[in-house]
Amino acid sequence: MLNAVNPELKSKLSDRLGQEGLPDDASSYLREPRGRWQGKGLVVAPATTQEVAAVVRLCDRAAVGIIPYGGGTGLVGGQITESDPAPVILSLHRMAAIRAVHPQENAMEVEAGAILADIQAAAEGADRLFPLSLASEGSARIGGLLATNAGGLNVIRYGNARAQCLGLEVVMADGTVWHGLSRLRKDNTGYDLRDLMIGAEGTLGIITAATLKLMPRPVETATALIAVPDPAAALDLLALAGAQLGETVSAFELIHRQGFDFLAEAGIDHPRPLDAVPEWCVLTEVGLGAGQDAQGALEALFAAAQQRGLARDGTIAQSLQQARDLWTIRESIPAANRAIGAVSSHDISLPLSAIPDFIAQAPGRLAEVGDFRINCFGHLGDGNLHYNVFPRPGRSRADHADKRAAVKRAVHDLTHEMGGSVSAEHGVGRLKVADLERYADPVKLATMRAIKQALDPRCILNPGAVLRGW
CATH class of the missing domain: 3.30.43.10 (Uridine Diphospho-n-acetylenolpyruvylglucosamine Reductase, domain 2)
Known part of the structure; x- marks a missing residue:
């Protein structure tokens, strides 16, 4: 108590x-x-x-x-x-220091309060890349990003936050300190406490510092916006990109025209790279080493996609500013969503092959609840969709407050039926505790509770988050 x-x-x-x-x-x-x-x-x-x-x-x-x-x-x-x-x-x-940078080892030691953008800048100063990237990087702090195993734009190439961390310093529930700031790439000495703490949302320990993995900076990059017939074609294009470009694809984002419509409705100025707004498009970026032709690689991809009927239109950025303009579209959509006001927002992941069927079936499930607009976008390369449900013009999310739970249930039930997850990159927090109980494997839940009891027997760490009653 x-x-x-x-x-x-x-x-x-x-x-x-x-x-x-x-x-x-x-x-x-x-x-x-x-x-x-x-x-x-x-x-x-x-x-x-x-x-x-x-x-x-x-x-x-x-x-x-x-x-x-x-x-x-x-x-x-x-x-x-x-x-x-x-x-x-x-x-x-107040704990925001970059403690050390080790360029030869591709590693950096930082305190948990360090802001992501500052970490990225420190890596760039050492001619390295810290590839974790997301919309809130100007204010998000690395301790929270690790505690939630954040994802973002570059997961397809570099992985979630967990994959970008080598070691941790953690204060345990009794006030003792685990000194795990290792820079080792191989260490098979028992249970991996690092992976246990990452994604635990502060319920098992408080991350105070981390050793992060740095990467070589891509020298040649190129960005393209490609209009595709439908989500199935977007998946085929992703496979084609993988076949032609391998692991050099850094991002592969799916965008529906509703996102463009919301930008206009919210009065958010944005570039208009194509003559006509496509029903579906993908925003992709590749990064290559010195002496390689990233621009040419994307041009070859676009040509091959057109031959296969996977691309209806497209543009390849001809300058760094044009690339930034294309990314401005994707990065402005969440702001437009906030201006419109979602009835219910969903951070889901699905097996890649299930995504077209999910996108086709979900509107029918929601129609049984009410009349809504849907803005579906997200990180197609790693199967993460932001599937957000909005009121029709002239109505507000407050008008549908009584239907929010039913909307979430409809989206999450279908996600679970298709083998997906109801939390792809945002975590469980307090919002999704009931969802975890509903959809998680019972053995997983029992094991999580046993770990919580063992590491935090008085239940003082982030009580009420992730697990109910803890």
């Missing part, structure tokens, strides 16, 4: 962390990006791993919950709670 933060604990935390460790204005930590929850709790901001450990020890003794807080960009409520008792919200924003 957990307790609320009381004056005695607040006083002890203040004594340990000092004035800077208890921010005066905590309002920004008590809301989340979609505005669906208003949180509660005492915000603390330790500056070192030792201070994080001290906070955890104090909360453990007082039986007070702790919610680790990175950049606050999570979309499933993992960083916020409305439930009593009020927890400690542990912000890592």
